[in-house]
Each structure stands twice: as structure tokens, then as C-alpha cells.
Amino acid sequence: MTNSEIINIGQEHVMGTYARFPIALVKGKGTRVWDGDGKEYIDFVAGIATTNLGHCHPAVTEAIKKQAETLLHVSNLYHIEPQVQLAKWLTGNTFAERVFFCNSGAEANEGAIKLARKYQSDKGLAGKYKVIAAGGSFHGRTLATLTATGQDKVKVGFSPLPEGFSHVPYDDLAALEAAVGDDSAAVILEPIQGEGGIRIPSPGYMKGVRKLCDKYGALLILDEIQTGMGRTGKFLAHQWEGITPDIATLAKGLGNGVPIGALLATEEVASHFGPGSHATTFGGNPLCAAAALATVRAVEAEGIYENCIEVSRHFLKRLEEVKAKSPIVREVRGKGLLIGIELEEGYLAIDAVKILIEKGFLTVVAGERVHRLVPALNITKEEVDSLIPALEETYASMQK
Numbered sequence: 598m599t600n601s602e603i604i605n606i607g608q609e610h611v612m613g614t615y616a617r618f619p620i621a622l623v624k625g626k627g628t629r630v631w632d633g634d635g636k637e638y639i640d641f642v643a644g645i646a647t648t649n650l651g652h653c654h655p656a657v658t659e660a661i662k663k664q665a666e667t668l669l670h671v672s673n674l675y676h677i678e679p680q681v682q683l684a685k686w687l688t689g690n691t692f693a694e695r696v697f698f699c700n701s702g703a704e705a706n707e708g709a710i711k712l713a714r715k716y717q718s719d720k721g722l723a724g725k726y727k728v729i730a731a732g733g734s735f736h737g738r739t740l741a742t743l744t745a746t747g748q749d750k751v752k753v754g755f756s757p758l759p760e761g762f763s764h765v766p767y768d769d770l771a772a773l774e775a776a777v778g779d780d781s782a783a784v785i786l787e788p789i790q791g792e793g794g795i796r797i798p799s800p801g802y803m804k805g806v807r808k809l810c811d812k813y814g815a816l817l818i819l820d821e822i823q824t825g826m827g828r829t830g831k832f833l834a835h836q837w838e839g840i841t842p843d844i845a846t847l848a849k850g851l852g853n854g855v856p857i858g859a860l861l862a863t864e865e866v867a868s869h870f871g872p873g874s875h876a877t878t879f880g881g882n883p884l885c886a887a888a889a890l891a892t893v894r895a896v897e898a899e900g901i902y903e904n905c906i907e908v909s910r911h912f913l914k915r916l917e918e919v920k921a922k923s924p925i926v927r928e929v930r931g932k933g934l935l936i937g938i939e940l941e942e943g944y945l946a947i948d949a950v951k952i953l954i955e956k957g958f959l960t961v962v963a964g965e966r967v968h969r970l971v972p973a974l975n976i977t978k979e980e981v982d983s984l985i986p987a988l989e990e991t992y993a994s995m996q997k
């Protein structure tokens with residue numbers, strides 16, 4: 598179908614929860630995608646940090662094909678081969694000792710909040726249920742995770758919201774120290790805020806947060822849904838920080854585009870989820886687990902971390918050149934291939950996104966004024982270089 602045929606049907610039948618751009622993407626390979634009219638784009642969105650190995654990665658496609666011919670779904674009433682292998686890989690490469698599988702980021706965070714409360718309640722501390730999150734954070738769209746999210750706009754119209762959530766400014770240890778206490782079940786944070794505008798905390802912040810959690814017996818939940826899966830050049834972003842959380846959540850890149858989420862935890866914490874305490878029909882089903890297993894193995898085998906770090910260095914250097922030529926750019930920041938370009942007051946990142954679609958490049962926003970670039974982690978320096986003149990022209994054409 599052509600772009601307009603697809604768009605017309607969607608506008609009539611799909612709920613309008615997204616302000617969609619006027620193209621329909623019908624095919625992808627590596628860092629390229631094509632729309633219904635055959636136009637090619639270089640993809641600096643990757644499904645918002647999700648197809649981290651590029652579109653239709655051969656190892657993942659092969660694993661899906663093979664699993665589809667073998668066994669698609671059984672219940673978690675039974676042991677599942679690709680699921681246990683994936684859990685073994687994840688515990689072998691992270692702080693975690695046990696894994697619970699689910700279907701999305703919001704569901705992983707929802708599970709993390711439940712697990713933290715259950716842990717405290719099992720210890721006889723039923724009043725220790727409060728969850729502290731950060732301003733500007735994003736944790737998902739279920740009732741509990743949108744309440745944890747530190748942005749008012751996602752909450753409008755959904756009251757009453759679950760009780761026991763509060764917010765402190767991000768990257769502010771003194772504010773956290775003032776808020777945390779004997780009633781705190783957990784602190785939930787992103788190691789780098791994604792939707793909140795690619796905000797990277799100061800050195801030492803994460804260590805300080807860990808210390809405060811230990812002091813008050815609050816669990817540290819790290820939301821690695823956007824920062825994980827190699828996005829910053831290590832499997833999980835907190836692995837740069839010399840600390841470990843009690844719980845971490847994964848989703849987005851875990852299945853390279855197949856929907857799967859995970860809740861990682863230490864044995865001490867995970868042991869509080871016993872039979873009947875938490876469940877989900879599709880969690881870690883054979884198909885999704887096989888895709889995710891092929892994904893994590895490819896991340897490890899294909900030099901993804903090295904490429905991410907090397908291309909990041911080149912990309913940030915080239916973006917500093919763009920900044921030097923573009924008065925509307927205030928700041929360039931990023932770690933690995935999680936990159937944000939903050940525009941000056943009065944400029945909207947969405948305008949840059951629209952112009953770049955015309956030029957054959959997909960990019961995305963993170964808040965109103967941050968232009969976000971989150972390509973596949975195996976993107977090349979040449980592909981990055983091809984974006985630079987288009988970006989300079991775009992910012993020049995936006996200047997008032």
C-alpha cells in the first residue's frame with residue numbers, strides 16, 4: 598500500500614494517541630527504512646532506541662523463523678528453553694541473580710514497584726511503601742508508572758492516581774536526602790533521563806543515591822529501559838558507575854523490535870516474588886525469548902560496544918561542529934549513542950524532525966527543545982557524516 602492509503606485507513610480506525618508524521622514505514626534493513634511510496638530514510642530513531650542492532654538483523658530474524666516453526670507459545674506453567682537461556686545470559690552479564698520476563702517497559706517498572714513493596718511488606722514493614730522518583734523522569738503509562746513519571750502532562754484526566762509516590766529534582770542529592778526516610782520502599786531513577794531530554798547526572802550522583810538507599814533500607818530501582826542493551830557502550834548504563842541496583846528494568850532494545858521486557862533483581866529481593874505473587878501470560882514466551890537471546894548474543898559477539906563508543910566519539914565531535922555553526926543550538930550532550938541536541942528557547946525540536954524527514958533522515962524529540970538521536974548501535978561513521986550537512990541546513994532554515 599502507498600503512504601496515503603495506509604494513513605487514510607489508520608486515521609479512520611486507529612485511536613489517535615499518537616500525533617503521527619505523514620509517512621508509513623513498510624520495510625527496513627540495517628539502518629535504512631522505506632516508506633509506502635518507496636522513499637528511503639537513514640534511521641536515527643531505531644524505533645526509539647529499540648532496534649539497537651538495526652532492522653531485520655539476520656541473527657534475530659533467523660532465530661524468530663526457527664522458533665516460529667518449533668514452538669510459539671506455551672504457558673509459564675512449564676519451563677521454557679529459550680527463556681531459561683536468556684535468564685542465564687542476563688544474570689551472567691549483570692548484577693542480577695534472577696529475572697522475571699514481561700512484555701513492555703511500563704510492565705517491567707510496574708513489576709519493580711510491586712516487588713519493592715512486597716519485599717518491605719514481607720519484612721513486616723507494611724508502612725514502608727513510598728516510592729521516590731525524579732522530576733522529568735519517564736517510567737511508562739500504566740497507572741502506577743505514570744504516577745512515578747515526573748511529568749505532569751501524562752497524568753491529566755487520570756485521577757485518582759495510586760498513593761505513595763513523590764518526586765525530587767534529578768541530579769540533586771540534597772533533595773533526595775531530604776525526601777528519603779524510614780517510609781521509603783524504593784527510589785526509582787533512570788541512569789540517564791531519556792524522554793526527559795537526555796539528562797546525564799553529575800559524576801558521583803549515582804553513588805550518592807546508592808548510599809542514601811542503603812542508609813534508609815530503600816531499594817534502588819534503575820530504569821534501564823532506554824539506557825540498557827549497550828546503548829551507552831556497556832550492557833547497562835549503571836555499569837559505568839561502580840554501583841549496582843537492587844532491581845533494574847529492561848525492555849525497548851531487549852528483543853531488537855520484538856516486544857519483551859524484563860525485571861532483573863538480586864536473589865535477596867527476587868525471593869519475595871513466589872508462586873502466585875506476580876504473573877503475565879506472554880512473559881518470556883518461546884518466540885520473544887528466542888529473539889531476545891539472539892539479540893543479546895549478537896550484542897556481545899558483533900563488537901557492538903566498541904562500535905557504539907567509537908561512533909559516539911566521532912558523532913559528538915561532528916555535532917560540536919554543527920553547534921559552532923548553528924546559533925539555535927544551545928548544547929550537545931550524550932553518552933554512547935544516546936544523544937541530545939538542546940535548542941535555544943523559542944525553538945521546537947519537532948520542527949527539525951519534520952524538515953529532516955523531507956531530507957530522508959528520521960530523528961526524534963525528547964521533550965520540547967531537545968532533538969534526540971538514537972540510531973542502531975552498529976551505525977557507521979559514514980552514515981553519521983551523511984546526517985551532518987542535513988542537520989546544519991535544517992537548523993539554518995529554522996533560525997528566526
Ligand SMILES: *Cc1c(COP(=O)(O)O)cnc(C)c1O
Pocket residue numbers: 700701702703704706735736737738787791792820821822823824848849
Ligand atoms: C520507553 C520507556 C519506558 C516505557 O516503556 P514501554 O515499553 O513503552 O511501556 C519506561 N522507561 C523508560 C526510561 C523508557 O524509555
